[in-house]
Amino acid sequence: MIILTDEPLDPAAVTDSVRRDGNGAVVTFLGTTRDNFGGKTVTRLEYEAYDVMAIKKMHEVRDSLRADYGIEDIAIAHRTGRVDVGHISLVVAVASPHRVEAFEACHEAVNRIKTIVPIWKKEWFADGSRWVACEDHEFADEAEHRHAHAERHAVTTGD
Amino acid sequence: MIILTDEPLDPAAVTDSVRRDGNGAVVTFLGTTRDNFGGKTVTRLEYEAYDVMAIKKMHEVRDSLRADYGIEDIAIAHRTGRVDVGHISLVVAVASPHRVEAFEACHEAVNRIKTIVPIWKKEWFADGSRWVACEDHEFADEAEHRHAHAERHAVTTGD
Amino acid sequence: MRFDVRLFALYRERAGASLVTVDLPDGASVGDLTSAVRVDYPQLAPPEVRIVVAVNAEYADDDQLLQPGDEVCLIPPVSGGRG
Amino acid sequence: MRFDVRLFALYRERAGASLVTVDLPDGASVGDLTSAVRVDYPQLAPPEVRIVVAVNAEYADDDQLLQPGDEVCLIPPVSGGRG
Numbered sequence: 395m396i397i398l399t400d401e402p403l404d405p406a407a408v409t410d411s412v413r414r415d416g417n418g419a420v421v422t423f424l425g426t427t428r429d430n431f432g433g434k435t436v437t438r439l440e441y442e443a444y445d446v447m448a449i450k451k452m453h454e455v456r457d458s459l460r461a462d463y464g465i466e467d468i469a470i471a472h473r474t475g476r477v478d479v480g481h482i483s484l485v486v487a488v489a490s491p492h493r494v495e496a497f498e499a500c501h502e503a504v505n506r507i508k509t510i511v512p513i514w515k516k517e518w519f520a521d522g523s524r525w526v527a528c529e530d531h532e533f534a535d536e537a538e539h540r541h542a543h544a545e546r547h548a549v550t551t552g553d
Numbered sequence: 554m555i556i557l558t559d560e561p562l563d564p565a566a567v568t569d570s571v572r573r574d575g576n577g578a579v580v581t582f583l584g585t586t587r588d589n590f591g592g593k594t595v596t597r598l599e600y601e602a603y604d605v606m607a608i609k610k611m612h613e614v615r616d617s618l619r620a621d622y623g624i625e626d627i628a629i630a631h632r633t634g635r636v637d638v639g640h641i642s643l644v645v646a647v648a649s650p651h652r653v654e655a656f657e658a659c660h661e662a663v664n665r666i667k668t669i670v671p672i673w674k675k676e677w678f679a680d681g682s683r684w685v686a687c688e689d690h691e692f693a694d695e696a697e698h699r700h701a702h703a704e705r706h707a708v709t710t711g712d
Numbered sequence: 713m714r715f716d717v718r719l720f721a722l723y724r725e726r727a728g729a730s731l732v733t734v735d736l737p738d739g740a741s742v743g744d745l746t747s748a749v750r751v752d753y754p755q756l757a758p759p760e761v762r763i764v765v766a767v768n769a770e771y772a773d774d775d776q777l778l779q780p781g782d783e784v785c786l787i788p789p790v791s792g793g794r795g
Numbered sequence: 796m797r798f799d800v801r802l803f804a805l806y807r808e809r810a811g812a813s814l815v816t817v818d819l820p821d822g823a824s825v826g827d828l829t830s831a832v833r834v835d836y837p838q839l840a841p842p843e844v845r846i847v848v849a850v851n852a853e854y855a856d857d858d859q860l861l862q863p864g865d866e867v868c869l870i871p872p873v874s875g876g877r878g
Contacts, residue, residue, distance in 0.1 A: 405565070405568070406564070406565050409564070409581075409583070413583075413585065413639065414639075415587070415588035415638050415639045416587060416588055416589065417585060417587065418584065418585055418586070418587035419582065419583070419584060419585070420582070420583040420585060421580065421581070421582055421583075421659075422568075422580070422581045422583075423578065423579070423580055423652065423655075423656075424568070424572075424578070424579040424580075424581075425577065425578060425652070426572065426576060426577055426578070426579060427577070428574070428575060428576065428577035428650060429574040429575055430575065442803055442804050444801070444803055444849070444852075444868055444870070446852050447849055447852035447853070447868070450852050450853075479574050480572065480573075480574045491587060493582065493584070493660070493663060494660075496582075497582075497656060497659070497660045500580075500656070501652070501653075501656045504652060508873065509873065510854075510873070511873065512803070512849070512868075512870050512873060513873060514803060514804035514805065514871060514873060516804070525804050525805040525808075525871065601720055601721050603718070603720055603766070603769075603785055603787070605769050606766055606769035606770070606785070609769050609770075667790065668790065669771075669790070670790065671720070671766070671785075671787050671790060672790060673720060673721035673722065673788060673790060675721070684721050684722040684725075684788065
């Protein structure tokens with residue numbers, strides 16, 4: 395199951411889609427809108443996607459995980475548009491016979507989604523908004539953000 | 554939320570119990586009855602608990618994770634009795650502001666539960682049954698299983 | 713001191729009982745208790761394997777002294793594993 | 796060759812347009828395209844920052860040659876991060 399939608403996500407349906415009798419472990423990640431960022435109150439998020447490429451890249455993430463972890467049962471659902479505080483923007487579910495691979499592959503799936511899938515996030519505060527480049531570099535100046543990301547993109551593109 | 558029950562588990566309820574507006578990441582683990590073990594067909598599992606101590610140790614697991622990861626929102630639900638193939642015996646949900654800690658704490662929660670909580674699992678096959686000591690030592694002889702476990706217990710007890 | 717010792721899972725099945733009664737002198741330890749149980753139920757575990765004991769719902773070392781009224785349980789290896 | 800280049804998110808807002816038209820000579824590359832876009836929209840990104848391009852929904856290197864009919868999009872940094 396690979397879903398890109400502007401409707402609310404159904405995490406139970408995504409999780410159930412990967413459950414099989416041969417799997418003993420299911421790991422599900424939910425990404426939700428947090429009410430704060432860098433000390434400021436966040437009122438909502440807004441996600442914009444390059445839809446055709448986003449779906450293609452979500453499939454690529456799933457295929458690469460299948461190759462790297464030997465896990466078949468991986469589902470990804472991403473929401474676009476406005477996502478209010480506490481609501482879900484991303485669901486990733488991974489099931490496998492044993493838990494170690496399920497945890498690793500699910501975590502890595504989220505990392506890869508956030509690196510190569512062309513979906514952008516805008517944070518809305520009480521007094522304005524900003525496009526999120528990379529939270530890891532939150533306190534660096536903006537040009538540095540974009541530079542770091544351009545390099546990551548350049549590397550990613552070569553895959 | 555800490556639950557020990559012989560009724561079917563509700564994973565969505567366990568997950569929802571840890572969701573808060575300050576959390577951006579929720580990781581949920583489901584342990585389900587796998588249809589095979591060591592090449593043999595499993596027909597069902599049966600879980601037996603020392604209930605008072607099991608609940609106490611589930612709380613200890615949660616407290617130790619709070620101390621080690623600084624994460625407040627951790628929920629554990631374990632089912633006892635007969636659990637058929639494909640059904641859920643364990644749900645662990647962890648929520649935190651960021652995903653790295655949520656993944657690590659959830660995985661570690663499952664590890665600790667399976668080490669110190671006195672709940673035992675019996676596998677039923679078409680032609681018999683056996684109490685599971687430690688799948689990691691599946692192919693060692695039985696006395697070695699128990700010896701390895703006795704040592705783990707001795708270490709755990711000292712915590 | 714007399715204790716009704718609870719057995720679970722593998723130990724319960726091996727002993728054919730979920731509760732076994734053990735008489736011990738005052739001042740006996742957890743190790744004394746498992747030694748006594750082994751005499752009546754040698755099939756529980758080979759001598760070289762330690763039998764883990766919980767006293768009042770807490771893991772107990774072999775040298776812990778028992779008190780009258782303690783709730784004592786024998787704890788087989790938990791399921792563990794990679795499930 | 797004429798391309799209608801799609802802009803998303805940060806780039807869309809900085810340019811004030813979701814589609815910008817670029818005329819390029821035959822045999823032009825992805826790097827030629829971003830250079831041309833930068834002339835008309837210098838506010839998109841500082842010169843030292845590479846603008847990532849997707850051609851037909853795939854990340855493209857600067858030296859990839861463009862073909863008439865290619866779907867070209869400028870890809871701002873994705874959200875990434877520790878969320």
